[in-house]
Amino acid sequence: MxxxxxxxxxxxxxxxxxxxxxxxxxxxxxxxxxxxxxxxxDLSVPSRPGSVSTTWKGTAPFNNGNSGLVWGQxxxxxxxxxxxxxxPTLNSQHQVKVSFPSxxxxxxxxxxxxxxxxxxxxxxxxxxxxxxxxxxxxxxVAAADGSxxxxxxxxxxxxxxxxxxxxxxxxxxxxxxxxxxxxxAYTIKPGTVTASTVKAPTYHQYSAPAGVADNxxxxxxxxxxKSGKTLFTSNTDEYAVTFNDAKRTSHWxxxxxxxxxxxxxxxxxxxxxxxxxxxxxxxxxxYLACSxxxxxxxxxxxxxxxxxxxxxxxxxxxxxxxxxxxxxxGMSGSYPHAVYYCSQGAALVLGKAYCSRSDDGGVTFGSxxxxxxxxxxxxxxxxxxGPDGTAYVPNAVCGNRQGVAVSRDGGQTWKVRTIPHSxxxxxxxxxxxxxxxxxxxxxxxxxxxxxxxxxxxHGATWARxxxxxxxxxxxxxxxxxxxxxxxxxxxxxxxxxxxPGSTQAASFGKSADGTTYTGGTWHLYLATTxxxxxxxxxxxxxxxxxxxxxxxxxxxxxxxxRNLLDFNGITITKGGxxxxxxxxxxxxSVYDKASNCVASTKVAANGLTNHGAIVRQVGxxxxxxRYDG
Numbered sequence: 030m031x032x033x034x035x036x037x038x039x040x041x042x043x044x045x046x047x048x049x050x051x052x053x054x055x056x057x058x059x060x061x062x063x064x065x066x067x068x069x070x071d072l073s074v075p076s077r078p079g080s081v082s083t084t085w086k087g088t089a090p091f092n093n094g095n096s097g098l099v100w101g102q103x104x105x106x107x108x109x110x111x112x113x114x115x116x117p118t119l120n121s122q123h124q125v126k127v128s129f130p131s132x133x134x135x136x137x138x139x140x141x142x143x144x145x146x147x148x149x150x151x152x153x154x155x156x157x158x159x160x161x162x163x164x165x166x167x168x169x170v171a172a173a174d175g176s177x178x179x180x181x182x183x184x185x186x187x188x189x190x191x192x193x194x195x196x197x198x199x200x201x202x203x204x205x206x207x208x209x210x211x212x213x214a215y216t217i218k219p220g221t222v223t224a225s226t227v228k229a230p231t232y233h234q235y236s237a238p239a240g241v242a243d244n245x246x247x248x249x250x251x252x253x254x255k256s257g258k259t260l261f262t263s264n265t266d267e268y269a270v271t272f273n274d275a276k277r278t279s280h281w282x283x284x285x286x287x288x289x290x291x292x293x294x295x296x297x298x299x300x301x302x303x304x305x306x307x308x309x310x311x312x313x314x315x316y317l318a319c320s321x322x323x324x325x326x327x328x329x330x331x332x333x334x335x336x337x338x339x340x341x342x343x344x345x346x347x348x349x350x351x352x353x354x355x356x357x358x359g360m361s362g363s364y365p366h367a368v369y370y371c372s373q374g375a376a377l378v379l380g381k382a383y384c385s386r387s388d389d390g391g392v393t394f395g396s397x398x399x400x401x402x403x404x405x406x407x408x409x410x411x412x413x414x415g416p417d418g419t420a421y422v423p424n425a426v427c428g429n430r431q432g433v434a435v436s437r438d439g440g441q442t443w444k445v446r447t448i449p450h451s452x453x454x455x456x457x458x459x460x461x462x463x464x465x466x467x468x469x470x471x472x473x474x475x476x477x478x479x480x481x482x483x484x485x486x487h488g489a490t491w492a493r494x495x496x497x498x499x500x501x502x503x504x505x506x507x508x509x510x511x512x513x514x515x516x517x518x519x520x521x522x523x524x525x526x527x528x529p530g531s532t533q534a535a536s537f538g539k540s541a542d543g544t545t546y547t548g549g550t551w552h553l554y555l556a557t558t559x560x561x562x563x564x565x566x567x568x569x570x571x572x573x574x575x576x577x578x579x580x581x582x583x584x585x586x587x588x589x590x591r592n593l594l595d596f597n598g599i600t601i602t603k604g605g606x607x608x609x610x611x612x613x614x615x616x617x618s619v620y621d622k623a624s625n626c627v628a629s630t631k632v633a634a635n636g637l638t639n640h641g642a643i644v645r646q647v648g649x650x651x652x653x654x655r656y657d658g
Contacts, residue, residue, distance in 0.1 A: 072128070231646070249262035307364075368387040432446060481509075503554070510522045525554045
């Protein structure tokens with residue numbers, strides 16, 4: 030849920046607390062000058078597995094008072110042209126010449142471009158920059174404009190030539206903002222995993238009816254083990270979904286419709302969470318530095334009750350997540366489970382993220398606690414809690430690795446633990462915890478691989494870090510998820526394509542003339558282990574019915590390819606069946622009259638929708654051994 034600069038669902042970020050007056054007064058100051066251009070950098074991708082880096086320094090000029098809040102509300106990303114490469118006095122640009130050696134086709138390469146900066150000496154959080162990367166052809170490769178003090182873009186396409194790294198200000202003081210740029214080139218020899226001989230589980234796709242859940246970018250899904258219902262969050266709509274697996278039909282009922290409840294009226298970011306065992310569902314809609322939140326213990330059969338919505342000290346203004354589970358040993362509250370509200374952004378300090386704990390089931394929350402200092406940046410994933418009360422919040426950018434913030438004392442303190450041999454990515458990682466507290470972290474690696482790391486000691490050490498996507502020849506991954514049942518059983522789900530290259534480019538998967546998709550076909554894959562990661566069984570759950578064609582933009586803003594937004598959801602039923610809630614970006618005319626994306630590879634037939642759908646396990650071994658029969 031990173032905030033785009035526009036007024037819409039999944040808004041990316043907004044004006045930081047305490048900076049409105051500063052920006053207003055600064056608007057009268059003359060535009061600052063860009064720092065002198067530094068000499069271009071040369072970067073040679075290694076000829077064998079390894080990495081090399083080059084760094085440079087620059088200063089992003091003052092943006093003349095055009096704050097992100099103003100940009101977003103007018104629905105325009107960059108009205109002043111500060112991020113336009115043809116306006117060099119309004120931004121800072123640096124060229125990096127990249128060369129590639131001759132490499133085996135099986136090897137993967139990655140060039141990661143990033144910029145990092147700090148707050149000004151006065152401690153203000155007005156420094157917030159965006160990075161735009163232009164390729165050797167002069168076209169935009171991708172943009173990164175999150176609410177943290179580091180921006181990064183991964184390029185997996187082997188296109189030699191000079192790349193232009195442009196840094197502009199989302200908001201900053203009249204003196205401009207110094208930053209440090211880095212480009213790192215990796216060569217990776219992909220690992221493989223062992224395929225399981227177990228019969229594959231079977232799945233069925235249950236799409237919402239036409240006209241229902243049509244705004245399901247970044248959906249949430251939960252399973253109420255008391256009622257047997259499935260809860261599906263689609264922007265400000267909450268659906269109770271029931272299934273007839275024998276007839277392969279489903280019924281979707283919009284349940285959170287109380288007009289007096291602000292949690293179903295407007296949203297900058299939606300999130301939903303269902304406590305399996307207590308049956309409580311919490312729905313949260315981001316409102317600037319807090320959220321409008323409602324909870325229900327009867328699947329919203331009666332109107333939801335309002336919650337405080339966030340931590341008492343104001344958590345942050347972006348990418349909130351809610352989750353919960355048992356308390357650590359020796360701790361308790363008035364509600365059986367601890368509930369956590371986590372979010373990020375500059376409401377407190379730019380670059381950090383915060384979690385607050387509720388001891389009354391999400392009605393009120395305590396003071397927020399920082400998840401990290403400088404160890405991580407970027408967009409964090411969903412908070413999850415294990416059977417022993419350990420809380421986890423994953424993050425795709427912890428230095429040059431993927432990582433997870435871990436709390437074993439009910440959120441009072443957090444420690445970041447990174448995954449060896451991982452590479453920082455651009456979309457949310459996901460955590461699943463088995464009944465014996467085995468930790469599974471699923472992530473889209475910076476190289477595009479679909480990977481899962483496994484730990485038996487809360488992330489202190491890692492027993493396995495596997496490229497499960499290799500079972501299906503996957504070269505690019507988005508929205509990796511994982512759910513575990515018994516400690517030795519887990520399912521990883523992700524959107525994957527066999528097409529290599531940079532998925533953020535508008536040309537990804539298209540023919541040279543841009544009229545036809547010749548690649549870039551995305552499906553929902555599920556890989557399941559029944560032996561704690563020793564072997565895996567892979568299934569393409571949407572064969573013949575792609576989830577997306579072409580690029581999947583995950584860098585914020587209002588890019589035309591940003592229809593699927595930031596994540597999908599995964600859950601497990603009481604009987605151990607896996608369910609994935611996702612936004613379907615490639616549908617037929619029955620769901621979108623302007624689309625014929627399933628049957629046609631023509632670009633004109635792709636409506637880039639985000640229609641709500643659920644893939645549900647209907648056969649095979651479950652994640653709870655006792656229900657295998």
